[in-house]
Amino acid sequence: MSAARTVRHDAARPVLPGGTPVHRSVRRVRRREMATAAALMGPWIAGVGLFVVYPLAATVYFSFTHYNMLDRPRFVGLHNWAFVLGHYPPFWTSLRNTLWLVAVMVTLRVIAGFGLAMLVVRVRIGGRLMRTALFVPYLVPPVAAALGFVYLLRPGDGPVNRLLGAVGIGGPGWFDDPAWSKAALTLLALWGVGDVMVVFLAALADVPKARVEAALMDGATGWQRFRHITLPEMSPTLLFAAITGVIAALQYYTQAMVASQAASGDLAAPGLTAEPGFPEQSTLTLTQTLYSLGFIHADTGAASVVAVILFGLSIGLTALLLRRRSGFAAGVLR
C-alpha cells in the first residue's frame, strides 16, 4: 500500500479551506448530531423497548403458544384464538360486561362530572367546601371504597335498602344480584367522580367571559349560551374525559374484583385464589378474564389472546372517538 494518498477534488463541489469538501463536513456534523440525539434518547428508547415493545411482542407471541408458565412455550398456531373466541363463553360474557361499563359508566361519569362542575362554579357561598366534598371520595383507595359500598348496598340490612324500605321500596340485591351488580359498580364510580369534575372545572375557567357577556347582551338564553358557547369550548375536554374514561373502563379490575369477592364471602378464605365475576360472572371484566386465565388456570397463551384483544379494543375505541370528535365539534359549532 502506498503511503501517499491521491486526493481528488471534484471541481463542481465546494471545498472548505484545508481541502475538506463541504458535503462531507455537513455529513460529519449531522452524524455527530445524530449520535448526540441517540445518546439523549437512549434511556427512553431502552425503556420503551424493554417495557412496551418487548412485552407487547411477547404477548402477541405467547398468544400463539401453549404456555402454562411452568413449561417452555410451544407454538400452537391459532389454537388459543379459536379457544377464546369459540369455546370459552366467559370471554364473551366479560366482553359484554366491559362494553356495558364503557357505554354506561363512562357516559354517566362524564355527564355527572360535567354537571357537577357546572353546578359548583355557580355556587357563591360554600363553593370551595362543596368542591372539596365532591372531590374527596376520589381520594379513597378503591379497595376501601368497594368494601364500603358492599356494606352500604347489602341486600338485607344495608343502609341503602333500609332507607328504600322505609319509603316502601323493596331494594334490589345490588352486588348479590347479577341484574344489579353492574349498576352497583356504576354507583360506586359515580361516587368517585371528583377527578372528572376537577378537569371540567379547570376547563370551565377557560371559557371566554367576553363571549358569554356579549351573548347576554344579545339576549341569549341560558340554554343558548350553554349550547353555543360553553359546549364548543368544552369539547376538547369532553373528548379527553371520554377517552381516558374509556381506557380506564377497559382496564376496570380492582373495584369489581373486591366487590365480587366481598359479596361472595371469598375475601375471608385465606390461602385460596377466588374466581372473579360473582354473581354469575355479571361483574367479570376482560382484565379479570385475563387474570383468571393467566393466573388461576395458568393458561398464559389464552390470557395473551385476551390481552391482545383488549389492546386492539383500546386502540380502536380511542381512534373512533378521535374521528368522531371533529364531527361532534362541528355539530355544536354550527
Added chain:
Amino acid sequence: MAATPSARTAPRLRSHIRLLLCAALVTISGAACTGAPLPDVRPPDSATAYGPERPPVTLTVWHGWTDEREASAFQAMLDRFHLLHPNIGVRAVGGVTDSQIINGIRSEQNVDVVSSFTTDDVGLYCGSGAWVDLNPFLRSSGIDAAKTFTAPSLAYSAYHGDQCALPLLGDTFGLYYNKAMFAKAGIERPPRTLSELEADAAKLTVRAADGSLRVAGFLPDVDWYENAPDHLQSVFGIRFQDADNRSVLAGDPGVASELRFQSRMMAVLGGADEAQAFAAGPAAGDENSAANAFLTGKVAMAVGGEWTTAEIAADAPDLDYGTAPLPVADDRVAAYGSGTVTGTVIGIARTTRHSDAAWELVRFLTTDTGALTAFANAIHNVPTTYAVAADPALAADDRFRTFIAIAADPRSTSTPPSPNGGYYKSSFQRFVAAYEAGRVTDPQSALRALDREIDSATDQGREPTP
C-alpha cells in the same frame, strides 16, 4: 431527473419496515427463550434422606395458613422437625396461594417445599413437573403409600399415576345441626336422607310476623358457605368427569337429583329470592367468623367442614350442636356415612437445590404420626394416614369424630384431578346458581353446552401433542 417524493420515501419506508421486523424478531426470540429448564431433582440413595452427617441447610416452605392459631400449629410442627434434624433449618412463608406458587416456581424463586390448600391444581403441578414426582422418594424410603395414606387422600394428591404431592391432613364435610332447635321442633335425630332434610328444614324454619325469614331450617344457596356442589358430591353421587376427564354432567343422574333438591328446598324457604336475600342479609355473617349464621342461631342446619368444630369452640363455646354425615339422596341410602374428601397437599418444588432435605421434611410432615396427631388436634383437620386416624392421642370428641369417620369411610370420594384446575367445578357451580335463580329454562341443553365448554377448557389445559 429529480426523484418523486414517493420514489424517495419508498426505500426509507422499506428500511423502516425492515428495522421494525428485526426488532419484532429480536423481541419474539427473547420471549421464546422464556422458561429455561431447571436442574433434575433425584431421589436420595438411602432411606435416611438427609442424615446428621450432612452439612447444615435451610429450607424454604410455602404454605397457605394465615390464621394465627393454625399458622402457629404448623410452625410448632416445623420446630419439632428441626429438633429431630438440627442440620435442617426451615423458613416458613404463610398465606401463599396457588397462583403465587405457580409464579414462584416459574420465576425460580428460592422455594423447596410447597403446600396448597386446594387439590385443584394437582393436575397442573404433576403434569408440568413443577412439583416433582414423589414415587421414587417414597420407594427409596420404603413407604408403601397405599398402606400409609387413606385412599381418597392419595387419589387427590396424584395425577395419572404421578404422585407429585402428598396429603397433609384433610377436609371433609358434614351436617351441623342445632340440638336445642331440634328438641324444640320435636326432631329426634339428624336427617339421613334429603326427604328428611326437607321435612326437618320446614319444621325448623321460623318466620317473623311480617312473613320474612327469621331462622332458616337449611339454606341451600349454592354460593353460600360450604354448599358448593363439589362438597356435596357424595350426597348426590355426582361424577363430574369420567376417567379421561370428559365432562359427564348432562347424563349424570346425580346432577338431576341435585337440581330437583335445590328447587324443592328453595320452595320450603319461600322461593329463591327470599332464600338468597336471607343468605346475603344480616343473618348470614362471614362463614369463618363469630357471625357465622349457624353460630348465631340464624340457621338450624348447615353444611360445614370439620374445621368449624374448632371455630365453634373458640367463638361460640356454649352452642348446643351436633354433627352428622351429610344426608344423601333418597335413592342413595346405602351411601350414608360417606362424604367428599379434599385437603391440603404438600410437595417438593422443582426449584429446590436441597431435594434430600426437602424430602426429609415432606416425609416428616405427611407421615410422622405424633406430629400429625398434634397438628390435627390443633387445627381440627381430619387425618390422612391410617396411623393417625387410629392414634388414641387424637383428641377428638364425638362431633369431630363424625368427620374422621367420613374421611376414613372407604366409600368416600374426592373430586377428579384435572389438567386445568377447578374450572369444571366453578362452571358447574355457576350453572346451579343460575338454575336456583330460575334463569335456566332448558337445564338439559344447558348442561350439554356446559359439558362442551368444560371439555374445551380441559383440552386447552392439556399439553399439545407434538
